[in-house]
Amino acid sequence: MDFLRSLFARMQGLGSGPVEQVLDELSLEGMARYIQSGDCKNIICMVGAGIATSAGIPDFRSPGTGLYSNLQKYDLPCPEAIFEIGYFKQHPEPFFTLARELYPGQFKPTVCHYFMCMLKEKGLLMRCYTQNIDTLERMAGLEEKDLIEAHGTFHTSHCLNFLCREEYGLPWMKEKIFSEEIPKCEKCNSLVKPDIVFFGESLPARFSSSLRSDFPRCDLLIIMGTSLSVQPFASLVMKVPPKTPRLLINREKTGESDSLMSFMGIGGMDFDSEKAYRDVAFLGSCDDGCLALAEKLGWKDELVAMVTRQHAAIDALEGGGASASMANKSSGAGDKGEGPEQKDKPADQSGAGERGKED
Numbered sequence: 001m002d003f004l005r006s007l008f009a010r011m012q013g014l015g016s017g018p019v020e021q022v023l024d025e026l027s028l029e030g031m032a033r034y035i036q037s038g039d040c041k042n043i044i045c046m047v048g049a050g051i052a053t054s055a056g057i058p059d060f061r062s063p064g065t066g067l068y069s070n071l072q073k074y075d076l077p078c079p080e081a082i083f084e085i086g087y088f089k090q091h092p093e094p095f096f097t098l099a100r101e102l103y104p105g106q107f108k109p110t111v112c113h114y115f116m117c118m119l120k121e122k123g124l125l126m127r128c129y130t131q132n133i134d135t136l137e138r139m140a141g142l143e144e145k146d147l148i149e150a151h152g153t154f155h156t157s158h159c160l161n162f163l164c165r166e167e168y169g170l171p172w173m174k175e176k177i178f179s180e181e182i183p184k185c186e187k188c189n190s191l192v193k194p195d196i197v198f199f200g201e202s203l204p205a206r207f208s209s210s211l212r213s214d215f216p217r218c219d220l221l222i223i224m225g226t227s228l229s230v231q232p233f234a235s236l237v238m239k240v241p242p243k244t245p246r247l248l249i250n251r252e253k254t255g256e257s258d259s260l261m262s263f264m265g266i267g268g269m270d271f272d273s274e275k276a277y278r279d280v281a282f283l284g285s286c287d288d289g290c291l292a293l294a295e296k297l298g299w300k301d302e303l304v305a306m307v308t309r310q311h312a313a314i315d316a317l318e319g320g321g322a323s324a325s326m327a328n329k330s331s332g333a334g335d336k337g338e339g340p341e342q343k344d345k346p347a348d349q350s351g352a353g354e355r356g357k358e359d
Helices: 002-011 028-035 079-083 085-090 093-102 111-121 136-140 170-178 205-217 233-238 259-263 286-297 300-318 325-330
Strands: 043-047 125-130 147-149 152-159 167-169 192-196 220-224 246-250 279-283
Touching (some): 028 220, 028 279, 028 286, 079 085, 093 170, 111 136, 111 300, 125 205, 147 152, 147 205, 170 192, 246 286
Parallel strands (some): 125 147, 220 246, 246 279
Antiparallel strands (some): 152 192
16 A cells, blocks of 8 residues: 555655645635745636626536526526537537627626736736636736636637638627627638537647646645536646645635545645645635735735726726725625636636536
8 A cells, every 4th residue: 555655646746755834824824924925936826617706607516506507498408518519519509698698798807806917916926727718817907828718718719610710809709699690600601619618629738738837836826716626627736746835715625635545645635634734725705715815915905906996997998887896895895606616617617628517
């Protein structure tokens, strides 16, 4: 058994000796002190649908309120079929009907989105790996170089004819969807699909190439609003170096080792055992978690001001009034609109390719 444990440890890139503990305390306060220590220079955020539910986008798997629980009206063979590439090619109508309800541009980025932008402004964000396809990370201010959209995006679309593959932008697709047309290629009349990853499709090539270079250099992994139930995205928590702290901000604990993997001395996250040395969980909404961490860092007022300013700018563009949502946040009112894994598709929105079935 010792041989097997050692073998698996080597496969995971773990050493045989004790691992250095870089946190002085397994708490949000300990995380904040580490971020401010000067040793934490490269932060990776892994996010799912839970960061977008406070924007009004449903998650996928919450019983009763999740997207999969409310798809009966589409008369699907199973809820997941709406994101299966084979079904889509034969019956695109349900997906595009749903797309009208969830289309990017109808929602504002959340506190969590702007917290990641603040990390970028402070030179701490190496990358955001997102399962979401709602483009709210982009709307908040993250650029393409900051993002790995693991399950694709609505930002671009392509003709499904492999001999054509004509590309279309977001305005073109939006016009088709809201005119209730099935998008067809202007060159060959084949079906056009947004570049989100459906079940049955491979993840973007940039996902694999980037994780190989990013994760070995990661000083802190922040995981927010994801159930970590879809592979290969869920496995990323094990790609950081053994000493790298990991902070989970979610409605419930997730990503923990199963009994077999724990017995082997490897596996997922460890919040509660005597061997825990790097994992911390904040249980609550993603917005509340980011506000709490920002407060420990001395950034809360700056974050609240950023959200208020950016929401007002969005409202001005839309001809609406200024957002008042942050008044409640700054006075301590909690956001209750988020589920443990929100969307992993159009919202954790994620597409679904090699993912299994996700949040």
